[in-house]
Amino acid sequence: MRKTLLASLIQGPLTEAAPRPDEKALEEVSEGLRRAARRSLGRSLAIREVDTGSCNACELEIHALSNPFYDIERFGLRFVASPRHADVLLVTGPVTSNMREALERTYRATPEPKWVVAVGNCACTGGLFTSSYACVGPVSAVLPVDVTVPGCPPPPIEILRALLALLVGMENDTPQNV
Amino acid sequence: MTALDDLLESCWAAAPCRPWPRLSVTAEQWRTAANELAAGRWTLVSLWAEPQIVHMSILEDSSNRIAILSLQSSHKDFPSIGRSHTPALRLERTIQDLVGLAAQDLPDTRPWLDHGRWKLHHPLATKPSQTHGARPYHFLPVEGPDLHQIPVGPVHAGIIEPGHFRFTASGETVVRLEERLGYVHRGVESLMIGSTIEHAARLAGRASGDSTVAYALAFARAVEAATEIEVPSRVHYVRAIMAEIERIANHVGDIGAICNDAAFALMLAHLGALRERVLRASMNVFGHRLMMDVIVPGGLVRDITSDGIHELLNMLNLIEASFPKLVELYDNTTSLQDRTATAGIVSPELARLFGAGGFVGRASERNFDARKSLGYSPYDMLTFDVPIRKEGDVNARVWIRIREVEQSILLIKLLLDTLPEGPVETVPHRVEAPCEGISIVEGFRGDIFIWLRIDAKGNIDRCHLRDPSWFQWPLLEAAIEGNIVADFPLCNKSFNCSYAGQDL
Numbered sequence: 204m205r206k207t208l209l210a211s212l213i214q215g216p217l218t219e220a221a222p223r224p225d226e227k228a229l230e231e232v233s234e235g236l237r238r239a240a241r242r243s244l245g246r247s248l249a250i251r252e253v254d255t256g257s258c259n260a261c262e263l264e265i266h267a268l269s270n271p272f273y274d275i276e277r278f279g280l281r282f283v284a285s286p287r288h289a290d291v292l293l294v295t296g297p298v299t300s301n302m303r304e305a306l307e308r309t310y311r312a313t314p315e316p317k318w319v320v321a322v323g324n325c326a327c328t329g330g331l332f333t334s335s336y337a338c339v340g341p342v343s344a345v346l347p348v349d350v351t352v353p354g355c356p357p358p359p360i361e362i363l364r365a366l367l368a369l370l371v372g373m374e375n376d377t378p379q380n381v
Numbered sequence: 382m383t384a385l386d387d388l389l390e391s392c393w394a395a396a397p398c399r400p401w402p403r404l405s406v407t408a409e410q411w412r413t414a415a416n417e418l419a420a421g422r423w424t425l426v427s428l429w430a431e432p433q434i435v436h437m438s439i440l441e442d443s444s445n446r447i448a449i450l451s452l453q454s455s456h457k458d459f460p461s462i463g464r465s466h467t468p469a470l471r472l473e474r475t476i477q478d479l480v481g482l483a484a485q486d487l488p489d490t491r492p493w494l495d496h497g498r499w500k501l502h503h504p505l506a507t508k509p510s511q512t513h514g515a516r517p518y519h520f521l522p523v524e525g526p527d528l529h530q531i532p533v534g535p536v537h538a539g540i541i542e543p544g545h546f547r548f549t550a551s552g553e554t555v556v557r558l559e560e561r562l563g564y565v566h567r568g569v570e571s572l573m574i575g576s577t578i579e580h581a582a583r584l585a586g587r588a589s590g591d592s593t594v595a596y597a598l599a600f601a602r603a604v605e606a607a608t609e610i611e612v613p614s615r616v617h618y619v620r621a622i623m624a625e626i627e628r629i630a631n632h633v634g635d636i637g638a639i640c641n642d643a644a645f646a647l648m649l650a651h652l653g654a655l656r657e658r659v660l661r662a663s664m665n666v667f668g669h670r671l672m673m674d675v676i677v678p679g680g681l682v683r684d685i686t687s688d689g690i691h692e693l694l695n696m697l698n699l700i701e702a703s704f705p706k707l708v709e710l711y712d713n714t715t716s717l718q719d720r721t722a723t724a725g726i727v728s729p730e731l732a733r734l735f736g737a738g739g740f741v742g743r744a745s746e747r748n749f750d751a752r753k754s755l756g757y758s759p760y761d762m763l764t765f766d767v768p769i770r771k772e773g774d775v776n777a778r779v780w781i782r783i784r785e786v787e788q789s790i791l792l793i794k795l796l797l798d799t800l801p802e803g804p805v806e807t808v809p810h811r812v813e814a815p816c817e818g819i820s821i822v823e824g825f826r827g828d829i830f831i832w833l834r835i836d837a838k839g840n841i842d843r844c845h846l847r848d849p850s851w852f853q854w855p856l857l858e859a860a861i862e863g864n865i866v867a868d869f870p871l872c873n874k875s876f877n878c879s880y881a882g883q884d885l
Contacts, residue, residue, distance in 0.1 A: 210706070258588065258589060260673070270656070356671070
């Protein structure tokens, strides 16, 4: 273990510079944010991931956000185990009929203020599964969606850009600027 | 003479099906098959249905031969396989849900994928009916003093797919785990009916995203078998390189995640970085981090350039430089071994009975790897080891994965070294009459089975995809028994079954 730890010290960090926030996502979030929320949250977001029918490719890329290259926690973004601790629901997959109730209940369990980010083509539009007997459709068919991140699956950097846009959107919309 | 030889001699070929036959059997022969499966001479590969016909795919263990048996069912039922051969149980419950054909005297008639919430009831039947709404689901009873239940999911605490686990525990010890799945059922097979081959290939590539290469490969091979397309040898090589990259990426990521669940985050950090490098190389060489939609029926949409070969070799060198040190770290950290050794044991008998594929089977002495046992191209020309262990615990599954990473590195180097020149563009398929194809491909998780029928217009008439997880999920229930609740994440991660691939 000593060898590995020493080697890691010498090697220097893998973490890369932050990407610019996603412009489109910035537009999406600039409208709907409330002042009180910004004051209470500061520069930190707790994220609960909810898979409502994804093929698990989006999950792989969301997982990658925590690897040393992206290291999402340095931005104050962290994944939490319960919706009761969350500010953001990160939803993947076309919402299947079998998952609809679970998604609604997860949303209700999330305290206000809260935001919903739809990750991946399926979550944004229903993707290839729009006409299925087993799917309800995109996340917006069930919940109000604040930010969409298209892609099949979107690469981690795009998901990060969207989440940063959510953070920056909150800052730009502070009471002083209004 | 084996029972399969008998069948092959006495049965009609139901349709032109390649490369293995599909036979029309009588109810009597169907029951004989159930006996062969229960006796362990055959392994169940899959069980599925169309309106008025049930299909069963089997593997004869002694000869590694595959066949599909088809039974006409003019009534609404068919003789149950699950009654004498447990691995068929969930598949028969699924047939009941999707097609509406009932297995006779099935010991468990609860719906499996159908939670009573779809727009249609029996969606794959000739005439689907109106859905009757959700009904309470009765979990199997567990009786005894001082037992309590712990319901978990479908929304879990981590970034994972949805499913419900019902633990019954006595104190900390798990007495019974019952899984309820089906939450991510998207109706993939139904969406394929009548679709073009190209569209169906995209759907197949999204059956389980972590195995997108393996699924796309299995689908392409099934189409090519059905339409008798010979793809150039370079295509086989590039596809195999992609399949091995996918195997490395998943194994490396999962080994890290298993260690993380044993509170050893250092391994996850290092192996997570390694996985990221593999994905970035895949992005540069194949244009997609997970290599989605690159393999298509008839060929590839993208070839490896000489720069690409260079990039892949660099990536492999990097893994070779850092992976052994991490393996050593795993091997020398007693606090980690304390958690993984003897946890979540699957007995060799159960692994054989269920025909468990991949590292789950091979960690429990089941010597089956579709690449070697069935020897499809280009693996039939390559030399490589299939690691086997017999302890069947979390540690054994980790070691099988470690050894497989090493083998995959060697395989990719070998394939890159001997990569033949030639085109990789799609060979057009011509279809004049309905035809059927089968393929079995070794994904990182185990063998993926696909059977499909193409109609006279060249569209998909019916396609069935069977994920390796079908026969691994039930073993997780067995593996956790007698372990403590806190070890469940560790056991679960060491299996890493697919929800999406199973629910489809």
